[in-house]
Amino acid sequence: MNLQTYLRAGHPGLAVISSEEVRAEAEIASACAALGRSLHAWSSTEGLVDTGEGRVTPCPDPLEALQQLDGLFAADSSSEPQHVVLLRDLQLHLDQSDPMLVRRIKDTLRVAKAHGHAIILLGCRLKLPAELEHEFTHIDFNLPGPEQLGVVLDGIAKSANLKDLPDELREAALQSALGLTTTEAENAFALSVVETSGIDPVVIAREKARTLKRNGLVEVVEASTSLEDIGGLDQLKAWLDRRAGAFSTEARSYGLPAPKGLLIVGIPGTGKSLTAKATAGAFGLPLLRLDMGRVFGGIVGQSEANLRSVIQTAEAIAPCVLWIDEIEKGFSGSQSSGSTDGGTSSRVFGSFLSWMQEKTKAVFVVATANDVSKLPPEFLRKGRFDEMFFVDLPDSRERAAIWDIVIAKYGRKPTDFDTVVLARACEQFTGAEIEAVFIDALHEAFAEGAEPSERKHIVTGIGNTVPLANLMDGQIAALRHWAKGRAREAGASATNPSSAPRRRRIDPRAN
Template identity: 40%
Template structure:
């Protein structure tokens, strides 16, 4: 819903004499500004109530000091409601929840307004748990965050105040306003003004270069939610992923769907992707690198934090998390190891009163119907724990299976991690490392994962450092032999969980797309072992 649509809908509810309208928002100041303009348009008085000031008319005239008491304020509102008025109630939730008397009096006021008075009661604040007695009286309307045009206007109005200052650099050009406005999507008016004020203090400027301040504010908002985590992807790129070329190509095509040209062409927003497969083979790293490549914020949803101890809090938490991901869109919502949070779904009605089922249902409905550009990147290790509703078409654009890395992929992974420790891969025997880390040395169906390769490189580096310092060889450095020794000493996960990995491969044959491209040359000319045939599971895509 845009701002104009919100105002139009609110005006219709007011004209239709709805008794109580709840504006769901945390932007109290902005809501009051919009209501002031609407009251003026409708020729109604605007009276606000708070627990500190009581009833105040038109923003500055106190009606009576005794109206700080809610009961007195409601009685006074009944008298004033004979004339066309908008009564805006702030801080109301704690009062209504504290006593049934308040609920009854507020309900009586709502009924009188609806039946015979040319006025309306409007509650402004975050969505509250509406008392059962009032549910038939209250109509909820969500106030949207500022859209791009409103954001540009907010930024321009703030910057205009300082244009005459010679010691400040103020850029109000269309390009600067557009850049700042797009970066500010998902922030409130107050938060945007705070960012601009911070830039003035620190850098004496408001220009298109101040996007970093805005992104930092978004990170703060995510942290304050306690449910979402803003993941830093600044130093990552898709080249940090070894292998998974099929997945990379698929994601590169989806990246172009977020361009203005794609929107004009009629292409909709991608829904998301589900990665299932062997732990330690790059699923989580892929989420981080995609966010870096797409230049979008990566928000990690910890479903464990969603479940609260109070009735209804879990459902409210997931709605908050999903709305926040939409507020900072375009964004990537990363749900890591989704099967763990949904493991109790089958017995939810008996174990938690159905809370897990309701949370899961909220996620599914949102994934199916969301209109905002939020790309869902979900990962799972245990296929058997995934509910079938999650896997059907329409939830995700595609499901990929991530298998143990083949020869070429392991060679690429070794090079990546050797570069990461500041060494030249050309000085190492990559071919021998690939052989030692595969089935030719470890046995059929057993290979090192990407994370195990990283651990071997780190172990070799640590041991080389120890030898260099303890045995008096300052010129010594990590060598191929050090990494090879670490490989031989490792215990591969694929050996410990061989049956589980076999089950995943069988499932993926008909249900998922292979994340890795298996070049014909690699399979026909120099296979690692007959078990390599197991790798080529899943459908392939002809790009």
């Protein structure tokens, strides 16, 4: 938070957005101390407190408090220090847009500006009435970084009488806690002490995952998936592979900009979500999953606050991968929103786009989408994502590769099956459908007390399946048409000689 700069620049109204009241207030106090300003704090319970002298003026009503301020601000002589006044919960009094109060605040801001004073609003959700929106400079208060969390960790270690933590362990513990507020981190550290009588990064990471999940917007996903788990999609895998080292310190000193993100568009069941998970594995970064639907909460102003909170969490954990599955569902309201939700979705969507464009922290966004017609065109403009890939139905070589992966995934040997023959038999199938056929075959075989047989169980299963692609012919054609010239093919191009199916050696004893 660049509070000092704003105070020095003479902004009379500042709105600090944070759910960490204690830490934010401490920072406000230290900014005031550094600038030699006197700090006053008002709340309806305590009244107006001069924090330097400890003088309390009881005034539970905000109107009354603002009146007091006028006196304080105007009475000032040039030899006195300038004042900063923190108004706690004032925004809650503004929810009804009380005209008297709004006017009073404007008046106070005018006096403050004339004499170089400032008032600060602090809250986790600052939705000001339109009349005041432009009178205040909004300041995002970032989540604590490793240094600030380090102070909390050392405090806990000391009170638990732990010996000096080895540097490596301390580093790992702080890394695990990034993305939490100081209070949440303190709770996680304390829990680790209770559970393990020490500091255990695994416990802290688990607590972080729980806390974020409870907050309901982003989720930490344990991704053990790697690029090898994806059959086909060679171009996309090669692209990711090339960027795997781009978040390293070497890459930074080389001058490489951190990659921004990737949009994967395509047919359902073709491995888009799988690729998103594998990206985190390939990059060796933590994976956060964002549910865009949840960002659009019910309360007015909540969606903006939600998005801000998501961005803060992701940036605190950075470098990380932020996975937004089926992004079109979250943003689909943004085109028609003027009439349906007072423009909230388009505003939130706009903030998301500008963040995508301007973000400096290493948050790699992997977004997936099935229905491109719901994506607003601005979204697809160059500069948001590094690349846009289109995932088509797998061709026969890709299907063979998927068979290999699926068979191995369920503990069977791919060499026991002729996956080239299987691939030919399941034209138009997606990866998800291939997997479903194999699982069915396992069930059939298990019921018979046997191992799955290629002809008896798998080929029959294929014959009994109508691939989704048959049913959504028109949609797939439209999607292909849309992707032409707009998105890169995720699979190997048809001209690539390596895309011709290779025959596997058939073991005559199999089946």
